[in-house]
Amino acid sequence: MDKTLFQYLLRLGDGDLILAQRLGALIGHGPILEEDMALANTALDILGQARMWLTLAGEIEGAGRDEDALAYHRDAPQFLNPLLVERPNGDYAQTMARQFFYDVWHYYLLQSLAKSADERVAAIAAKGIKEVAYHVRRSSDLAVRLGDGTDESHARMQAAVDELWRYTGELFTDDEIDRDVAARGLGCELASLREPWLAHVRDVLQEATLTVPDEAQAYHALLRGGRQGRHTEDLGYVLAEMQHLQRAYPGAAW
Amino acid sequence: MSAATAVSPEQVLQWLQAVPDPEIPVLSVLDLGVVRGVEWEGETCVVTITPTYSGCPAMREIAQDIESVLRGHGVTSTRVQTRLAPAWTTDWMTERGRRALAEYGIAPPAERAVDVSGILRRADMPAVACPLCGSLDTRLVSGFGSTSCKALYRCGACREPFDYFKTH
Numbered sequence: 043m044d045k046t047l048f049q050y051l052l053r054l055g056d057g058d059l060i061l062a063q064r065l066g067a068l069i070g071h072g073p074i075l076e077e078d079m080a081l082a083n084t085a086l087d088i089l090g091q092a093r094m095w096l097t098l099a100g101e102i103e104g105a106g107r108d109e110d111a112l113a114y115h116r117d118a119p120q121f122l123n124p125l126l127v128e129r130p131n132g133d134y135a136q137t138m139a140r141q142f143f144y145d146v147w148h149y150y151l152l153q154s155l156a157k158s159a160d161e162r163v164a165a166i167a168a169k170g171i172k173e174v175a176y177h178v179r180r181s182s183d184l185a186v187r188l189g190d191g192t193d194e195s196h197a198r199m200q201a202a203v204d205e206l207w208r209y210t211g212e213l214f215t216d217d218e219i220d221r222d223v224a225a226r227g228l229g230c231e232l233a234s235l236r237e238p239w240l241a242h243v244r245d246v247l248q249e250a251t252l253t254v255p256d257e258a259q260a261y262h263a264l265l266r267g268g269r270q271g272r273h274t275e276d277l278g279y280v281l282a283e284m285q286h287l288q289r290a291y292p293g294a295a296w
Numbered sequence: 297m298s299a300a301t302a303v304s305p306e307q308v309l310q311w312l313q314a315v316p317d318p319e320i321p322v323l324s325v326l327d328l329g330v331v332r333g334v335e336w337e338g339e340t341c342v343v344t345i346t347p348t349y350s351g352c353p354a355m356r357e358i359a360q361d362i363e364s365v366l367r368g369h370g371v372t373s374t375r376v377q378t379r380l381a382p383a384w385t386t387d388w389m390t391e392r393g394r395r396a397l398a399e400y401g402i403a404p405p406a407e408r409a410v411d412v413s414g415i416l417r418r419a420d421m422p423a424v425a426c427p428l429c430g431s432l433d434t435r436l437v438s439g440f441g442s443t444s445c446k447a448l449y450r451c452g453a454c455r456e457p458f459d460y461f462k463t464h
Contacts, residue, residue: 088351
């Protein structure tokens with residue numbers, strides 16, 4: 043088994059899965075009906091991508107685990123999503139700031155993975171980026187609307203950007219797994235995504251009349267580790283809800 | 297059918313014209329452009345489809361519908377397989393499909409496949425004609441409509457809201 047590729051794919055799948063679960067919790071609770079539908083559909087796209095990554099991860103592991111086994115029967119320390127996606131939905135500014143930071147990163151990540159030497163990875167990425175290009179357009183526009191909106195929406199969006207900024211450093215911090223898959227042409231070094239990410243994020247935040255936080259603030263030593271399985275307590279609540287049925291009734295199907 | 301392999305892939309494709317998109321019944325899976333090929337493997341008819349959106353829940357139903365329509369024509373063994381690459385694009389939608397969408401009240405994709413080599417903004421969205429009155433005085437209400445593949449618009453001329461099948 044290619045253990046590093048397996049873990050790398052879990053990181054990709056888990057990031058999408060946990061964000062989709064977070065967004066799914068907003069169905070029926072969106073601020074207006076149109077936003078409710080948009081979040082649900084964004085969640086659906088991301089969930090579809092998560093399923094493909096986790097299915098491929100299970101095939102590579104070769105231990106008989108499918109997407110459901112990986113989604114429902116792992117505990118928090120085995121989840122390898124970045125901490126950003128497990129942040130609570132908060133108010134709508136927090137939901138959209140989290141989405142905006144993730145979408146821009148996701149876009150450049152998939153752009154790079156579409157060139158993977160593993161054609162299965164490349165195919166999932168090439169398919170996913172078409173959806174993510176749309177997500178990033180939507181979340182960029184909403185960041186501007188909220189930032190350059192009312193005094194209240196501006197203040198809330200700035201607070202959300204400042205709060206979540208501290209979790210963005212992890213998105214660009216490589217470890218031996220990232221370096222290994224990058225060296226083999228299968229994945230990419232996250233550090234290489236930092237510059238294009240920052241350029242787009244800066245443009246949008248400036249258009250939104252928001253202050254771009256200091257770069258150094260993005261690298262808080264305690265606010266990373268999700269991709270190595272070290273999570274905040276928030277993930278436990280996400281998993282409790284997501285996994286409840288399969289934990290209570292293992293293998294339940296309908 | 298004992299002589300299943302005597303049925304040509306072209307004939308099978310003809311039959312698939314009767315398989316609708318479960319979300320948009322005026323559109324067949326052929327018009328949607330998701331059928332990538334038909335071939336025989338011995339007595340098994342292998343239909344290759346490509347998913348529209350990664351999370352589209354209609355794909356499973358489409359696979360079941362393909363099997364059941366072919367069974368109705370006497371094909372007892374069908375396998376529907378999925379191929380991801382090249383990724384589906386609305387460019388593969390047929391002209392007949394585009395007309396059917398417009399007549400159904402859904403604005404068809406307004407441009408050729410979206411270039412995803414750079415990040416686009418809302419200002420880059422194409423002008424979408426109202427499928428009810430034809431006016432170009434239309435406005436995006438939400439980036440997503442009733443499904444992932446659609447956006448919600450409103451017409452400034454006839455004031456009606458409508459779905460737009462996004463270029464993808």
